[in-house]
Structure formats: structure tokens, C-alpha cells
Amino acid sequence: xIWFLFTIFxxxxxxxxxxxxxxxEQIKHKLEPSKRSVEQGExxxxxxxxxxxxxxxxxxxxxxxxxxxxxxxxxSDTLDLFPDGTFLLHRTTIFVRKHQKIKRSIxxxxxxxxxxxxxxxxxxxxxxxxxxxREKEFRQSRSVVVYPRKIQDERLEHVLSxxxxxxxxxxxxxxxxxxxxxxxxxxxREPLRSIxxxxxxxxxxLTVKEYDHTxxxxxxxxxxxxxxxxxxxxxxxxxxxxxxxxTICEAFExxxxxxxxxxxxxxxxxxxxGVNVIQSGGSGGKSFGKILDILGMASxxxxxxxxxxxxxxxxxxxxxxxxxxxxxxxxxxxEAAIVRxxxxxxxxxxRIYGEDFEAVYLxxxxxxxxxxx
Numbered sequence: 001x002i003w004f005l006f007t008i009f010x011x012x013x014x015x016x017x018x019x020x021x022x023x024x025e026q027i028k029h030k031l032e033p034s035k036r037s038v039e040q041g042e043x044x045x046x047x048x049x050x051x052x053x054x055x056x057x058x059x060x061x062x063x064x065x066x067x068x069x070x071x072x073x074x075x076s077d078t079l080d081l082f083p084d085g086t087f088l089l090h091r092t093t094i095f096v097r098k099h100q101k102i103k104r105s106i107x108x109x110x111x112x113x114x115x116x117x118x119x120x121x122x123x124x125x126x127x128x129x130x131x132x133x134r135e136k137e138f139r140q141s142r143s144v145v146v147y148p149r150k151i152q153d154e155r156l157e158h159v160l161s162x163x164x165x166x167x168x169x170x171x172x173x174x175x176x177x178x179x180x181x182x183x184x185x186x187x188x189r190e191p192l193r194s195i196x197x198x199x200x201x202x203x204x205x206l207t208v209k210e211y212d213h214t215x216x217x218x219x220x221x222x223x224x225x226x227x228x229x230x231x232x233x234x235x236x237x238x239x240x241x242x243x244x245x246x247t248i249c250e251a252f253e254x255x256x257x258x259x260x261x262x263x264x265x266x267x268x269x270x271x272x273x274g275v276n277v278i279q280s281g282g283s284g285g286k287s288f289g290k291i292l293d294i295l296g297m298a299s300x301x302x303x304x305x306x307x308x309x310x311x312x313x314x315x316x317x318x319x320x321x322x323x324x325x326x327x328x329x330x331x332x333x334x335e336a337a338i339v340r341x342x343x344x345x346x347x348x349x350x351r352i353y354g355e356d357f358e359a360v361y362l363x364x365x366x367x368x369x370x371x372x373x
Contacts, residue, residue: 026053027054029121030049031118032142037144038145039149040149041109041110045105054099058096060125061094061096061124063093064089064121064123065089065090065118066087068110069085069087069088074109080092112146113149113243113295118140118143119141122137123138145296148239148243148246149243150243151243151244151357151364153357155356155357156247162350164257167322218321219257219260220321220322221248221326222263222324223263223264223265224325224334225265225300225302227328228327228328228329228330228331236358237328240361241327244326244354245326246295262309262313263276263294265294265298276294306334321347322350323347323348323350324349324350327353
């Protein structure tokens with residue numbers, strides 16, 4: 001009996017000594033989302049990889065992943081989740097064998113626009129007898145950008161129809177001979193000045209010039225996130241504006257109408273401060289993707305005042321352009337500044353305000369909440 005107890009003691013002592021000598025630098029951890037950008041409510045996967053590259057098993061690992069508080073996890077009732085302020089702690093206890101790589105995926109989603117980071121995981125490694133623990137913190141910079149959702153409303157559709165109509169008229173009236181992209185047969189509906197007499201003579205039939213109106217921006221979208229008034233409604237109205245800007249840009253993309261987005265909104269990866277001008281070709285691709293990323297990442301804080309934003313717009317004024325101004329709500333000072341620009345340059349600003357569409361935005365948000373219940 002004594003020898004049996006002595007043997008158990010020796011085995012436990014050896015196992016204990018071995019367990020506390022695990023080289024923590026050989027423990028690797030990675031937490032990463034399956035997508036870099038998503039729509040609101042879109043489900044994606046969050047992958048966790050824990051790799052014990054050492055030649056020793058780890059009898060006890062307590063893993064605490066720090067997640068954004070706004071994350072929604074499918075099957076959350078089966079997980080150990082603990083709210084902690086602006087974070088959600090996901091805790092797991094496991095046994096890891098030597099050279100073992102453990103992979104786990106959970107399905108998650110976000111219902112809010114924004115940029116959400118996965119930066120930190122804390123671990124505690126216990127010894128064989130559970131007498132001592134060592135800790136290690138894993139830091140990384142993984143994020144998901146959640147785009148603003150689109151808004152569907154008849155009033156906005158009417159505004160877009162007006163803008164598209166004005167663009168068609170201006171393009172017809174201000175055809176640039178340097179933007180000729182080809183020739184086609186004369187149908188009788190084109191103005192006489194569009195007839196190419198040289199090409200008509202060569203082909204022995206009337207031929208008209210076709211113009212490429214996508215080389216220069218036809219629309220300037222001015223997105224002003226400056227605070228105007230009514231603090232209680234400010235944040236909802238600004239979120240409404242983000243959704244409306246996304247809706248308008250997407251409409252121009254579908255019509256292949258070139259535009260610029262000019263905004264004073266701040267976002268984390270801004271290389272400059274103040275007014276930011278984003279070019280877009282109006283035909284999808286990387287430029288539109290960049291705009292969606294910016295609309296998702298932007299915090300809503302204004303990097304400059306409305307006055308500076310409008311001054312930036314003045315650098316490229318043209319009667320051949322349409323101008324769309326989007327802001328939280330009406331204010332007399334901004335309206336007076338816009339009227340001065342209209343008179344000075346002979347242009348027109350289409351004004352769109354978040355306060356006019358706030359109810360539509362909230363109604364859609366409430367509908368989504370009911371669907372999730």
C-alpha cells in the first residue's frame with residue numbers, strides 16, 4: 001500500500017513538474033472573421049484557432065475571448081458569455097494535447113453600422129494538480145466593417161428621379177466634343193450639331209457622334225455630418241443620413257453615372273484631416289467598395305465645419321454638374337451659404353435632410369427587431 005501511494009506521488013510530482021514547464025511562446029492563438037465587410041444582419045463566421053506547438057500536453061486552458069458588445073451569436077444559450085461594459089466575454093475551458101491544433105467556428109452577426117474590432121484574447125494555463133496558473137494575452141487587429149443599410153422611400157425615389165432627369169438634360173445640352181467615344185446612325189432625334197459631317201461623307205449616310213459622359217463626375221454628393229441642432233435626435237438622424245448616402249451612391253452606380261462623394265465624416269483610416277474627397281467611376285468596382293467601407297467605418301464625428309466643406313466643393317463648381325447636399329437637419333446659416341453659392345455659380349443644390357426620413361429609418365429598424373424576436 002505504501003509503495004502504491006509512493007508511486008502515485010512520484011507520478012503526480014513528475015506530471016506536475018512537466019505541466020509547469022510548458023513554453024508559453026509555443027502556444028499560438030488566432031481569432032478572425034470569415035468576412036472583412038458585411039451587411040447589417042448578415043451572418044458570418046468567427047474562427048478561433050488554438051495551436052499547442054509544444055511537445056507537452058496542457059491539462060487546463062481557460063480561454064477568454066474579448067468580443068464587441070454589439071455582436072449577436074447564434075446558439076448563444078449554449079456558450080459561456082459574460083457582458084463586460086462595451087465588450088462581451090466568451091469563456092471556454094479545454095484540455096489541449098501536445099502538437100494539437102483546435103479549430104472552432106461560431107456564427108455571428110451585427111445589427112448596427114460600424115467598424116467592430118477583435119483585438120484581444122486572454123488565457124490561463126493551469127498545472128497538473130491545479131495549484132498554479134500562468135497567464136498569457138494574445139493581441140491582434142482583426143475587424144469587420146458593417147455597411148449602412150439602404151432606405152426605400154417614395155420621397156427619396158422622387159428626389160433621385162429629379163436628379164437623374166437633370167443629369168440627362170445637362171448631358172444633352174453640354175456635350176463635350178473631346179469626349180467622343182464613337183459614331184452611330186442618325187435617327188432624326190439628335191440635334192444637328194451632333195452630326196459628324198466628315199463621317200457622314202465617308203459612310204455616305206448621316207452619322208452622329210456618341211459622347212462618353214462618364215469621364216468627368218456629373219454629380220457631387222456633399223455629405224455633411226456636422227451637428228446642427230436637436231441633440232436627442234442627432235444620432236438617429238445621422239445614421240439615417242449614412243443609409244441615404246449609401247442608397248443614393250448605389251442608385252448612381254446602377255445607372256453608371258459618375259459622381260464624387262465629398263464628406264467631413266471621420267473614419268479610422270483617414271490619411272488626411274478635414275474634408276475627404278472620394279472619387280468613383282459610377283460603375284461599381286473598387287471605388288464603390290471603398291465608399292461602402294468609409295460609410296461603414298465612419299464614426300459620425302465631423303472633421304471640419306460646414307463652411308470648410310462647402311469651400312472644398314467650390315473648387316470644382318460647374319454648371320454641367322448636379323449637387324446633392326445631405327445633412328442632419330435644416331439650419332438657417334447653412335441654407336444662406338448654399339443660396340449664395342447657387343446665385344454666384346448659377347447652379348442648384350438638391351437638399352436632403354435626415355430629419356425628413358428619420359421616421360422611415362426607425363420604422364425599418366423596429367421591423368427588423370420584431371423579425372429577430
